[in-house]
Amino acid sequence: MGSEIVRALKGVSFTVEQGEFVTIMGSSGSGKTTLLNILGCLDKPTSGDYILDDVSIKKLSRNELARLRNKKIGFVFQAYNLLARTTARENVELPLLYNSSITLKERHERSMKALASVKLEDRVGHLPNQLSGGQQQRVAIARALVNEPVMILADEATGNLDSRTSYEIMSLMQELNQQQGKTIVFVTHEPDIAAFSNRTITLKDGKVIKDTKNENVRSAKDMLMSLPTNDDY
Amino acid sequence: MLRNKLRAFLTMLGIIIGVGAVIAMVAIGEGSKKSIRDQLSGMGSNMITIRPSSNVTVGGGARLGSTGLQTLKVEDADAIKKQASYVTSVSPAVNANGQAINGSLNWPTTMQGVSPEYLGIRDWKLKDGISFTQADVNSAAKVCLIGQTVVENIFTNGEDPVGKIIRFNKIPIKIIGVLEEKGENTFGQDQDDIVLAPYTTVQKRMLAIPYVQTIYASAMDEQSSTLATDQVSSILRKQHRLKAADDDDFTVRTQAELINTISSTSQLLTVLLAAIASISLVVGGIGIMNIMYVSVTERTKEIGLRMSIGARGLDILLQFLIEAILISITGGLIGVALGITASKLVTAFLSWPTYITESSIVLSFLVCAVTGVFFGYYPALKASRLDPIEALRYE
Numbered sequence: 001m002g003s004e005i006v007r008a009l010k011g012v013s014f015t016v017e018q019g020e021f022v023t024i025m026g027s028s029g030s031g032k033t034t035l036l037n038i039l040g041c042l043d044k045p046t047s048g049d050y051i052l053d054d055v056s057i058k059k060l061s062r063n064e065l066a067r068l069r070n071k072k073i074g075f076v077f078q079a080y081n082l083l084a085r086t087t088a089r090e091n092v093e094l095p096l097l098y099n100s101s102i103t104l105k106e107r108h109e110r111s112m113k114a115l116a117s118v119k120l121e122d123r124v125g126h127l128p129n130q131l132s133g134g135q136q137q138r139v140a141i142a143r144a145l146v147n148e149p150v151m152i153l154a155d156e157a158t159g160n161l162d163s164r165t166s167y168e169i170m171s172l173m174q175e176l177n178q179q180q181g182k183t184i185v186f187v188t189h190e191p192d193i194a195a196f197s198n199r200t201i202t203l204k205d206g207k208v209i210k211d212t213k214n215e216n217v218r219s220a221k222d223m224l225m226s227l228p229t230n231d232d233y
Numbered sequence: 234m235l236r237n238k239l240r241a242f243l244t245m246l247g248i249i250i251g252v253g254a255v256i257a258m259v260a261i262g263e264g265s266k267k268s269i270r271d272q273l274s275g276m277g278s279n280m281i282t283i284r285p286s287s288n289v290t291v292g293g294g295a296r297l298g299s300t301g302l303q304t305l306k307v308e309d310a311d312a313i314k315k316q317a318s319y320v321t322s323v324s325p326a327v328n329a330n331g332q333a334i335n336g337s338l339n340w341p342t343t344m345q346g347v348s349p350e351y352l353g354i355r356d357w358k359l360k361d362g363i364s365f366t367q368a369d370v371n372s373a374a375k376v377c378l379i380g381q382t383v384v385e386n387i388f389t390n391g392e393d394p395v396g397k398i399i400r401f402n403k404i405p406i407k408i409i410g411v412l413e414e415k416g417e418n419t420f421g422q423d424q425d426d427i428v429l430a431p432y433t434t435v436q437k438r439m440l441a442i443p444y445v446q447t448i449y450a451s452a453m454d455e456q457s458s459t460l461a462t463d464q465v466s467s468i469l470r471k472q473h474r475l476k477a478a479d480d481d482d483f484t485v486r487t488q489a490e491l492i493n494t495i496s497s498t499s500q501l502l503t504v505l506l507a508a509i510a511s512i513s514l515v516v517g518g519i520g521i522m523n524i525m526y527v528s529v530t531e532r533t534k535e536i537g538l539r540m541s542i543g544a545r546g547l548d549i550l551l552q553f554l555i556e557a558i559l560i561s562i563t564g565g566l567i568g569v570a571l572g573i574t575a576s577k578l579v580t581a582f583l584s585w586p587t588y589i590t591e592s593s594i595v596l597s598f599l600v601c602a603v604t605g606v607f608f609g610y611y612p613a614l615k616a617s618r619l620d621p622i623e624a625l626r627y628e
């Protein structure tokens with residue numbers, strides 16, 4: 001059994017403009033994860049190039065990639081990936097620890113600001129296991145925001161959440177996109193989540209099969225309002 | 234790791250025990266060395282002992298022991314006293330064994346015939362009464378000083394021995410003083426089981442011999458004892474009219490030599506104990522390495538996350554390395570405290586002498602810091618080389 005080279009992405013080419021809210025769709029095996037890894041500067045394409053904020057990553061070293069991730073990208077993961085036994089605030093401050101130009105005072109200010117923008121200013125001292133799934137994901141979003149990245153990269157960020165909390169998160173995403181002009185790239189396989197974005201790129205077998213502007217953006221806030229207010233389980 | 238207190242403590246335990254053991258063991262070794270040194274110094278560290286030795290082989294090649302030799306004379310002692318500038322006091326010595334008798338009580342002991350200077354050479358003091366004088370030596374007076382063990386055995390009802398007349402080997406002799414208690418020496422000999430008398434008394438009245446068995450002298454101080462030894466040797470060679478080719482017919486020993494010999498023996502003990510204890514330090518280090526490896530594997534996902542938000546390989550390396558060093562240094566500090574406590578307890582409960590040296594503390598502390606770096610480096614390196622993508626996906 002020799003090792004077989006699998007080409008996960010073939011001739012994929014697209015541009016994401018600043019301030020866009022893009023969802024990347026595709027079934028499993030379509031190359032979503034590989035694309036995400038490249039977009040997130042975790043991996044380099046074997047051929048071709050990826051230009052993030054005017055920087056070509058082709059020739060960057062491991063350490064330079066790490067620096068780029070730290071400054072320009074905010075990750076939001078499906079499984080939140082918060083550090084256990086670490087408070088919400090310390091979790092949010094984590095990316096700033098790897099940026100030596102930021103002082104302690106600035107770190108505190110920025111982490112508070114980021115937590116405030118996800119409406120968790122009253123939960124700063126809580127540990128992840130004292131927070132609900134939605135709250136944990138909001139902490140993760142605050143962590144992605146804290147370094148003021150050029151792009152927020154969300155990987156199935158609503159995958160572990162029920163629909164109400166998903167709408168909450170999406171409403172937050174829309175708010176960040178519309179009010180603060182954040183560029184968001186959101187990977188998902190749920191079409192109803194994609195409906196909240198401005199643009200949807202669909203992958204299949206490593207190729208872009210559809211790249212459509214969404215003329216009719218749904219408001220997650222309205223969806224949230226339309227849900228019955230008190231779920232009596 | 235710092236958030237997992239029990240594990241951190243258990244990891245530290247190896248280092249704690251290692252460092253504690255090194256310090257306690259070295260303290261015990263050093264303590265015994267120091268106590269031997271102190272005891273020997275107590276015997277008079279600048280004391281010089283001169284004994285006759287045979288420089289000719291007689292008959293079939295058998296050489297005679299020092300007690301059988303008659304080469305040392307009182308005149309030799311006088312010559313040393315007059316000519317050796319580094320020597321302050323000199324005393325000839327002859328020993329006679331016998332029975333000290335007071336009424337119905339008797340006790341086997343040794344009568345040592347010496348000069349009045351002997352007390353100064355040995356650094357012995359009188360508890361009661363007075364010492365004999367040069368006049369007593371000149372007249373071979375029947376006076377003596379007795380040690381505490383002799384007092385206890387022949388004056389059982391607490392009466393004052395001073396002024397009493399006892400018999401030693403049937404010869405009546407007057408006690409004029411009692412020696413202060415000195416206890417056992419390093420070799421376990423009872424230094425209080427003794428009767429001191431003028432050497433002329435022992436020579437003439439007890440043994441009927443003209444020679445002396447030993448000459449004790451004291452150098453000015455510890456430093457000049459080697460020079461004093463050389464002077465004594467050359468004076469004795471002249472006294473004994475030895476030719477340049479002849480071997481010495483005497484031996485000159487200083488206490489310093491003895492101290493060095495015994496110190497080096499206990500030095501060996503110290504090194505041995507330290508070596509054994511060091512093994513536990515190494516085992517402790519391996520414990521750290523093991524736990525760090527487990528920790529790296531367990532926290533693969535965390536490492537992936539940290540990398541994805543911008544941690545460089547170096548940041549991860551430092552994080553784990555600092556953790557390892559922190560554990561080993563904290564362990565080291567606790568170990569130092571434990572070692573000192575253990576040494577104190579050994580002294581308190583077993584009454585073994587212990588002596589805690591700064592060097593052992595500094596050394597074991599450094600060793601455990603180095604252990605932390607050494608055994609923490611490889612797990613940390615492994616962590617820093619993880620691929621962020623795979624680390625993130627690790628479950």
